[in-house]
Amino acid sequence: MFDARGTIRTHYQKLYDQLQQLGTSELISRSEKIKQQMILQGITFQIASATQGAERTIPFDVLPRIIPANDWSMIERGLNQRVRALNHFLGDMYHEQRFIKDGLISRRMIVNNPYFLPEMMHLDVPENIYTAISGIDLIRDEQGNYFVLEDNLRTPSGLSYIFKNRILMMHYFPDLYFSYHVRGLEKGTQELLTTLQDLAPNNKKDPVVVLLTPGRYNSAYFEHAFLAQQMGIDLVEGSDLRVINQKVYLQTISGRMKPVDVIYRRLDDSFLDPLAFNPNSLVGVPGLMNAYRAGNVAIANAPGTGIADDKLIYTRVPDMIRYYLSEEPVLKNVPTYSLRNPEERSFVLDNLEKMVVKQTSLSGGYGMLMGPQADKETIKAFRAQILGHPESYIAQRAIRLSQSPTLSGSMIESRTIDLRPFIFKGKQQVVLPGGLTRVAMEKGSLVVNSSQGGGSKDTWIV
């Protein structure tokens, strides 16, 4: 909101003025109303490490994050470029593997990646689209430069919060919202549906699209139900679908069998088809992979996309952009060090207090060292872990993340934020205006993941 000299950045001026008029007590009262509303509507999230059934609302901060249209148009270009390159990369890895043959990545890194699926090799996916829905995490440093922190190409979550946050803001803060020309999200769910429909095999008209959920005990079940309802498609579980002669059918309540053309799945690869993958999966659809292979159904995102959003592969994305698109990356990566490499490793070990170290196989803020905040003991423990399995870690220079004013109790205080915009890739490729701004609710914390207590804000492109 404020620049380095403490003056209000121009695009925040109106918000600042409105807040002055509104007064803190009104702000708090509206914020409380929103919280009540979220509980009523069941907008909840489960935490994996917490005891089973621990559900709570994701903290919602009523002060919007505002991004000027100029910045956004650069971000949009960068995201579109990145997703195009990543999608090319996936098609290449599961077919000719030119990126390997031309020496840009080692074959080992792909075929021994835990997310590599031999079952996907030489399988032609509808429209050559692997990443129908991507969520790309961005951070902004104190100078205002944006960096890509992480690509999420498997089953990225957060979309429902973007829509929900907007609805809440428009309802409870119409004065504030309409004082800006905020880019609307009204077309968002329709664009998502169109993207999914675009994948229908054989360009089928009015294809049947379903959202496949692991069920109501999944942490993101609210999101699954919300998106299905918004798109007007069936929300199904594995047991609602049957595969007969490589075709997928939905058993309707009337007992009729409805052929399914596109599955927007929110299950991990290994649970998708117990015949092909984990035989103990009770939430998947037996025989789905062969229906997919036979070209009778589309799966979004394609299985096996995890090879492109791995923390080690991340370091190669700028090369992918140059290789597949012959363009320079618009959005930069955070400078990242491979701990496999002895020189980079010793540099990182000497500067651990300035680094963020991540375990390559974990996500959601687990298994991470936040150097600038860690005590000596933690740093020591991480050093030992890194030396034991250097190949399992990467390190990134800790960036002073941008802060945003956030309502904390009765005070407005600065909190660290990041941004997860969503990109839909069907026959057209579109970026949903804004995205999910995640905010660290603890003072001074750098971790914004909702699994670690982070909250969210509405994001306005103006």
Next chain:
Amino acid sequence: MKFNISHLTKYKYASEIADSVNEIRLTPRTNTHQTCLQSRITTSPQAPIYTYEDYFKNLVYSFSVADPHTLLTIHSESIVVTSNEEPVIKSVLTGAQELEELASERFLDDYAEYLHPSEYTPITPDISQMASQFEASHTFASLADKLTALTAQIKNDFTYDPSATQVQTKIDEMIQLRRGVCQDFAHLMIALCRTMGIPARYVSGYQYITDINGGNADFEQASHAWVEAYIPGVGWTGFDPTNNVPINWRYIILAYGRDYKDIVPVKGIYHGTPQQKLDVIVDVRQIN
């Protein structure tokens, strides 16, 4: 040698089951060791069959039976000719050249999936210890010598015992028990090879066994599993750690994979009672 193979799998369920989907990997491969002349799969209840070639170039047959049934039979029949040439386990490079090749970046990439631990062939402390003891116990002139000695040692140190393990048994348990079946012997050898930096893969197939009178044996034991290890300069070379005999005309190859999980000969998922009776009748006959 020419063989007629009949592999009959029968599932009998305690009550009606439905929505059965299945995958079969029972079609003999064609390569320098053997030629598959004919092969077909029939099922009862009858079902249209969908085929594809998997990552390891195994031919896979898939089918579904949606309607309720209590009996499922899968009959695979094939005619295969195997090479009569006695196999020679050899190295063409010097021992030092072989080691240099195994350690080269290009080689580590080309054979990556066969050097990496897998679900059934994890590299555990037990395996690492066995591998280093084995390497310290002898000096080997070449990889051919080393792999021959390893095969003999596994055969010697472990007892073939069909009652000791199950299909899900992992090698750590087998090492504890000191006994197992061909699947366990193969996984053990694969894990040891990979620990020593030698690419190794799982082979499923049949071993033709004649009875004392020279007639055809007719039992399930004809189904077999063994190992191929990669010798630089030579290529994939077969070893049978269960029997320690050469992979000759008696061996018929069905499928290759990183471990058992990649080559499961018959697998299926259905809706209904878990109570089932499985009968497998394998008949391998020599023909003219």
